[in-house]
Amino acid sequence: MFEFKKTSQQQKGRFLLRALVAGAVALICFGLLVGRFWVLQVERHEGLAARADSNRIAVVPIPPRRGEIVDRNGEVLARNHLSYTLEVVPARVGNLDELFSQLMPIVHISSVDQRRFKRRVAESGRYSSVVLRNNLNETEAAWFSAHSFNFPGVELRARWVREYPQGKSAAHVIGYIGRISESDLNELDDSGRLGNYRGTDVIGKKGIEKTYETALHGKTGVQEVEVTARGKPVRVLRRTDPIPGSNLVLSLDMNLQRVAEDAFKDQRGALVAIEPATGDVLAFVSQPSFDPNLFIDGIDVESWKQLNESPDHPLVNRPISGTYPIGSTYKPFVALAALELNKRRATDRISDPGYFEFGGQRFRNSGSTAFGSIDMHFALVVSSDTYFYSLGPEIGVNGLHDFMKPFSFGQLTGIDIDGEKRGVLPSTDWKRSAYKKKEQQRWYAGETISVAVGQGYNSFTLMQLAQATAVLANDGTYMKPHLVKQIENATTGERKPTVAEASYKIPLKKENIQVIKRALADVTTSGTARQAFAGSAYAAAGKTGTAQVYSLRGSKYRANAIDERLRDHALFMAFAPAANPTIAVAIIVENAGWGGSVAAPIARKVFDAWLLKGQDKPKSPVTSQVKQTVTERPVVESKEVESTQ
Known part of the structure; x- marks a missing residue:
């Protein structure tokens, strides 16, 4: 009888010890959890909130309108006009030739456009947005907008397009713009101007367009856009308007x-x-x-x-x-x-x-x-x-x-x-x-x-x-x-x-x-x-x-x-x-x-x-x-x- 009672007391003691240990472990784990919550919710709140926002907010650059060029009497030598462009992210569309055949009934894509597009993809990479077709008319733009849901990775955009209304006249003075090359990117990076060219795909290559590039380009704007998990825009949260480039008045008559x-x-x-x-x-x-x-x-x-x-070398600026x-x-x-x-x-x-x-x-x-x-x-x-x-x-x-x-x-x-x-x-x-x-x-x-x-x-x-x-x-x-x-x-x-x-x-x-x-x-x-x-x-x-x-x-x-x-x-x-x-x-x-x-x-x-x-x-x-x-x-x-x- 005495031995049985003693054994029962020992078991109760061991059980109590185990309960205390288990309670202490649970209390420690709960404390650690509370501490972690404190760190995340209080101490690291601002940084984590910013990271969360970045997962749903896309920062989109807004390229500025390039400055115009006129002669001393106000006659326009270089100007801009709004044009619709069709842009493609190659990685999201799969086979390019199939894409061309599917688009043809809606928007005409010439063989020249196709070759140019493939060359640009090779230069820019498959994850960059590349222009497939420029200067779409209003009918083509409307047709594509109605069928855009069939073409993920293809987007219709409006952008400023350069134009030289004088044609060959004074061409060596005005020069021209062209797509930004790898050497242009390196030069912009070395001069600390690369950030101002986000969203811009052209730059002055010759003549006044090149010499006065900084003045003509302007300052790039930016807007923060809320997007879905699939990247679809929901609403604009904040916008900083771009500053248009300066206009140039030439001494030419x-x-x-x-x-x-x-x-x-x-x-x-x-x-x-x-x-x-x-x-x-x-x-x-x-x-x-x-x-x-x-x-x-x-x-x-x-x-x-x-x-x-040409043996006459029309590209040489003779003067x-x-x-x-x-x-x-x-x-x-x-x-x-x-x-x-x-x-x-x-x-x-x-x-x-x-x-x-x-x-x-x-x-x-x-x-x-x-x-x-x-x-x-x-x-x-x-x-x-x-x-x-x-x-x-x-x-x-x-x-x-x-x-x-x-x-x-x-x-x-x-x-x-x-x-x-x-x-x-x-x-x-x-x-x-x-x-x-x-x-x-x-x-x-x-x-x-x-x-x-x-x-x-x-x-x-x-x-x-x-x-x-x-x-x-x-x-x-x-x-x-x-x-x-x-x-x-x-x-x-x-x-x-x-x-x-x-x-x-x-x-x-x-x-x-x-x-x-x-x-x-x-x-x-x-x-x-x-x-x-x-x-x-x-x-x-x-x-x-x-x-x-x-x-x-x-x-x-x-x-x-x-x-x-x-x-x-x-x-x-x-x-x-x-x-x-x-x-x-x-x-x-x-x-x-x-x-x-x-x-x-x-x-x-x-x-x-x-x-x-x-x-x-x-x-x-x-x-x-x-x-x-x-x-x-x-x-x-x-x-x-x-x-x-």
Whole structure:
């Protein structure tokens, strides 16, 4: 009996211990659970709430409207219009060919659209939204909207599409936009601008569109959208509107631009017209041109092949990328250098027997024309090569280099468009750095003779010649050339000028400038450009030029006997009115021959359009003061060659 009672008490004790242990464990677990709830609900509430919201809130970028581009008179050069696009996430649609066949009864998808889409998928990846078709009309958009439930992964969107209403006119100035490439993304990332391009698939590629990309693009907006588990939008929670890009007002006058382009007809070449007092570029021509609309959504293979393989190189921006010897249009600046450096007075006379002899060689006037005893004025009017040949050794190549540099020869002018080349303004230092072999680094005195007439190592852009002409017309004041005149805030309408004051002034003597200007004025009335400006209602000043494309090596120039693309370039530089210039031009017509008969008439049309503004042209001719026919192309011949002719 006693043993049984003792055993019962032991069992009760063990049971009580177990109950206490179990209760303690339960209490501890409950405490841990409560503690965890506290951490989640109190301490980590904000972070977890944000994560929960992110699971149901999609952040959608809103691309800004790109700024428009207009000319100085408000004529539209680049604008935007709303267009419907069909966009696809390839990973959500399966077989692409099946998708195309299913869509065809509703929305036409051409073979070009299909190839372009597949190329973009390869570039962007299967999980990105890729444009399948642009510019859907309202009927197509309505039909797709009615059947959209059959096409998961395909979405109809409205977006801003760029348009260039002028087509080929001024295309090298405006440039074009194109799809953002991998290199563009890397550049945006390096510059810290990538975030501003979320939701944007195009960027400026050439011309003003590229140079002013930051201003034109604007600032991307954003909206927070509540979505379902399947990603379907429910409602907009918050929205920050995008800031549209700035509008650009160009200095171009499109009426003048079209006159200049039409004057070239089918010839290759370039023209730049500048307002000397402001630096405004009034016309900027590169012929032939191209249609920038081809590049907006990606140019097709056939069009690209035609442009890229054309022997006329329509994609080359000739005024800033093409470099040329500028021939006799260099002479006014050489003459001014002689006056400013006290190497020769304007009244000093030299004998011109039709050639200049130096180091056993004869450097001849074009056609071996002999002008007799001449001064600087007459030498410029008739374009005597002999006179300027003789100036070469007197000034020296380094003297010419230092004097020409502030005029922008062989320098970047600073014009606000990408792709400008520096060219070559020769000097002894330049030659030492340009050539590796020691025997090639030596500068020979005879080379300065060719340089003094705009040939030899001289290689300048037409933009540099136009700017130098504008600086001369402006009495040495250097206004930075620019294509964008004002930047307009798209929201407030406030306009800010891009160039407000002169960059610097070249210290030139007024009397020396007048010597050159008087001579250039007589070029258009009695010299090598007299026929082009016969009957003009205004006084113009200019200089013709003809530049060799290749060395004659002592042979005689016969245009009809050589390939058309090896013939001389025709050039002309001028400003008008001569007394108070409001426009300065430089023109090159490639492989066209004589500057006076080919390039000068183009300048006349441009001056008439700018100065007369549609007035009737006078019919009374201007009497010529120079009776003989004058040409200006320099020819270099050796004594040995001369003796055999």
